[in-house]
């Protein structure tokens with residue numbers, strides 16, 4: 001009975017996207033600290049080989065190409081794509097498995113994944129986090145110290161294209177968070193999810 005009621009009141013997944021350096025991870029990591037256990041990523045499928053330390057069912061579901069193609073043919077994915085010769089996909093079951101736990105399922109997707117998942121009609125909240133300008137984004141990525149000149153310029157070019165695509169399709173995201181002041185951006189994120197977080201708390205206090 002309890003499982004049934006949890007399933008009936010499943011919380012909508014969130015699709016979190018935005019150009020690299022916009023602040024998704026900073027905001028999301030803070031939310032995880034403030035609300036431990038409220039969030040969980042859905043585990044994607046991939047045909048790429050596991051790297052040392054990667055566990056099946058934790059980092060990815062590792063499958064071979066045949067298995068992947070059969071799952072695609074059976075319509076088991078919300079979205080799938082091919083990068084660098086490997087398939088990646090978000091299965092419907094992976095999202096449902098998180099929803100069954102009563103947590104907020106998070107899909108961290110590149111813009112192409114967002115377009116794909118929109119077509120699947122997944123009932124999700126689409127949230128974009130972006131820096132106020134490309135100049136500020138560049139400055140933050142430089143300060144983060146994770147990029148070479150080459151990867152930096154690729155990310156900035158990618159960000160420019162992403163922001164163009166978002167401008168061209170203003171209804172793509174339900175919420176656009178302009179991450180200027182971090183505190184404000186974080187509060188905006190929490191406000192968007194306030195009902196879901198309250199729902200999560202209520203379900204977990206039963």
Ligand SMILES: Nc1ncnc2c1ncn2[C@@H]1O[C@H](COP(=O)(O)OP(=O)(O)OP(=O)(O)O)[C@@H](O)[C@H]1O
Nearest residue numbers: 019020021022023024025026140144179180181182
């Ligand atoms: N509002 C802000 N003001 C100043 N610096 C910020 C702000 N938000 C984030 N940063 C800094 O900007 C850098 C990029 O943020 P973050 O790593 O969260 O971006 P991201 O969108 O998750 O990028 P990626 O997709 O590459 O992981 C980090 O060094 C972070 O500390």
